[in-house]
Amino acid sequence: QSALTQPASVSGSPGQSITISCTGTSSDVGRYNYVSWFQQHPGKAPKLIISDVNKRPSGISDRFSGSKSGNTASLTISGLQAEDEADYFCSSYTTSRPVVFGGGTKLTVL
Amino acid sequence: EVHLVESGGGLVQPGGSLRLSCAASGFAFSYSWMYWVRQSPGRGLVWVSHINSDGSATTYADSVKGRFTISRDNAKNTLYLQMSSLRAEDTAVYYCARVTTSGWQIDYWGQGTLVTVSS
Numbered sequence: 001q002s003a004l005t006q007p008a009s010v011s012g013s014p015g016q017s018i019t020i021s022c023t024g025t026s027s028d029v030g031r032y033n034y035v036s037w038f039q040q041h042p043g044k045a046p047k048l049i050i051s052d053v054n055k056r057p058s059g060i061s062d063r064f065s066g067s068k069s070g071n072t073a074s075l076t077i078s079g080l081q082a083e084d085e086a087d088y089f090c091s092s093y094t095t096s097r098p099v100v101f102g103g104g105t106k107l108t109v110l
Numbered sequence: 111e112v113h114l115v116e117s118g119g120g121l122v123q124p125g126g127s128l129r130l131s132c133a134a135s136g137f138a139f140s141y142s143w144m145y146w147v148r149q150s151p152g153r154g155l156v157w158v159s160h161i162n163s164d165g166s167a168t169t170y171a172d173s174v175k176g177r178f179t180i181s182r183d184n185a186k187n188t189l190y191l192q193m194s195s196l197r198a199e200d201t202a203v204y205y206c207a208r209v210t211t212s213g214w215q216i217d218y219w220g221q222g223t224l225v226t227v228s229s
Contacts, residue, residue, distance in 0.1 A: 036215045045114075045219045051210065057217070089155060093214040097171065098145065101155035 003100035004029065004090055011108040017078040020105045022090035023071060028100055030071035034093035037066055037075045040104075041086045049088075050075060077107070085109040112136040112218045114206050119223030126196050126227070132189040132206030132220055140164075140184035143209035145216065146191045148202035148225075158204070159191065174200075196227045 005023040012018040022029065022037075029035055037050035048057055050066035053073060063078045073092070077084055090102040118130040130146070146158040159170045159180040168180050179192040189206050203222040210217045 034214050038216075038219075043221075045205075045221045047219075048217050051215050051217065052212065091155075091216065097157055098160050098169070098209075098214050099147075099157045099216065101147075101157075103154045 003094070004092060004102035006088075006090060006102040006105045008103070009106045009108065011110055012077075012080045013110045014080050014082065016080050017076060018080060018107065020075045020077075020088055020090075020107070022073040022075070022092075022102045024073075024092055024094075024100070025071055027096065028071075028092040028094035029068065029073050031095070032093045033068070035066070035068060035073045036091045037064075037073075038089050038091070039084075039086050040089070046089070080109055082109050112208065114208065114218060114220035116204060116206055116220045116223040119204065119225045121226045121228065122196055123229050124197060124227055127192070127194040128196065128225060130191040130193065130204055130206075130223060130225070132191075134187045134189065134206075134208075137208070137218075139182075139187040144180075144182065144189050145207045145209060146178075146180060146189075147205045147207055147216075147219075148200075149205065149222070150202035153199075153202075156202075160209070161189070193225070196225075198227050201225060201227045 035053045038046040040046040053068045054066040089104040113135045115133045161180045177195045181190045205222045206220045207216040208218040
């Protein structure tokens, strides 16, 4: 059972927008802005797409955006493309250990 | 380009030992904090251990404390995880990951190495 809660799956059609939630507690997501999102294609290393709640690393498309409200962080992908189909997971700093993770969300592009 | 390549995984019997390595390239390894993180189907992603840039400070998840030891050789740009008294629940893909300079978050991961603990 993961420390942060994500939906197991989401889906959307090309061109649409989807949002993935990541719910934690006041000891992690709610307290710190050290929330990250990663994309992982099968058999590949995870790739950072959002850090510090809403910052995109160099080279990451502006179709990816992050936000936070209370104990819940969110990743929004706009203008869905076939290559966005992957697993996405969140992470957060926490008072009890350096990092905790969400269980991951499988994005299907219909 | 940042590159992290894990090795050393495999099949080991309960109670056995294994040493994982993570070869780093493309960045100033000796200035970077590093994590080991593991991923198993039943437990998802779990942070295992952290080490600071010169190896003088380390922390561990309660589940591995006293059994696992993280270390690094900055001259060889290599991170290690010595695992002993292995249990079935240690079965997972083990990733090494670089910590951002802003602190605590991961910016690069390796592709992982599979450790299977079974008789």
